[in-house]
Amino acid sequence: MSDPIQDLRDLHALVVHPRDRSADELMQQVNRIGCNFDHMWPVPKTLPEKFDLVFVDVTDQNAQRLKSFIGSSPKSPSVVAIIGYENPSVLDLIFEIGAHSVLMKPVRAAGVLSSMLMARRFQQEQLHFEKDLTKLREKLDNVQKVNDAKFILMRHRGITERQAYDLIRKQAMAKRATTTEIAQSIINAESILSNMGDT
Numbered sequence: 001m002s003d004p005i006q007d008l009r010d011l012h013a014l015v016v017h018p019r020d021r022s023a024d025e026l027m028q029q030v031n032r033i034g035c036n037f038d039h040m041w042p043v044p045k046t047l048p049e050k051f052d053l054v055f056v057d058v059t060d061q062n063a064q065r066l067k068s069f070i071g072s073s074p075k076s077p078s079v080v081a082i083i084g085y086e087n088p089s090v091l092d093l094i095f096e097i098g099a100h101s102v103l104m105k106p107v108r109a110a111g112v113l114s115s116m117l118m119a120r121r122f123q124q125e126q127l128h129f130e131k132d133l134t135k136l137r138e139k140l141d142n143v144q145k146v147n148d149a150k151f152i153l154m155r156h157r158g159i160t161e162r163q164a165y166d167l168i169r170k171q172a173m174a175k176r177a178t179t180t181e182i183a184q185s186i187i188n189a190e191s192i193l194s195n196m197g198d199t
Helices: 004-008 021-033 063-071 088-097 112-157 161-175 179-198
Strands: 012-016 036-040 053-057 078-083 101-104
Touching: 004 112, 012 021, 021 036, 021 112, 053 063, 053 112, 063 088, 078 088, 078 112, 101 112, 112 161, 112 179, 161 179
Parallel strands: 012 036, 012 053, 053 078, 078 101
Antiparallel strands: none
16 A cells, blocks of 8 residues: 555645745745645746646635636646635635645645645545546446447347347357447448438
């Protein structure tokens, strides 16, 4: 099992914050943790791909501008929002930009490490969920294709649903293909025949 703190040391962090005491405290703590880091201010238009984690001061910032900045990197970094106060508009902004963790100002050494760990863990869980959701959607799509192909065969050949599925499965085994691929071929053939009938 990997050490989450050790994993942080392999990250390249970016601190997007005015150069003040909070920024200095944050950068000192990130340095103590062992991360490579850079500092930028004001918020740049684009986020270089090398950054794995971004601390960004969201005080008086525009949500669309921050989303554009964060979304400009193909890497999808972990995001820690730095806030000076809590009110509905700030909380809405945090949710809108998709922040994975929050750090309060004035920044102190205590809290930086936990905010980084929480951001990385939350993002990893989020990515895992999205991956599982994509697989589920693909599976449902494949099931629908096989069902569509079965009904095409049932209609054209006057056979039962079970017989239609067995026919698809036998074709898949004979052609060393998946049932989904055979189903798609049947659907494509049906579409071509239907179009020919319209001409």
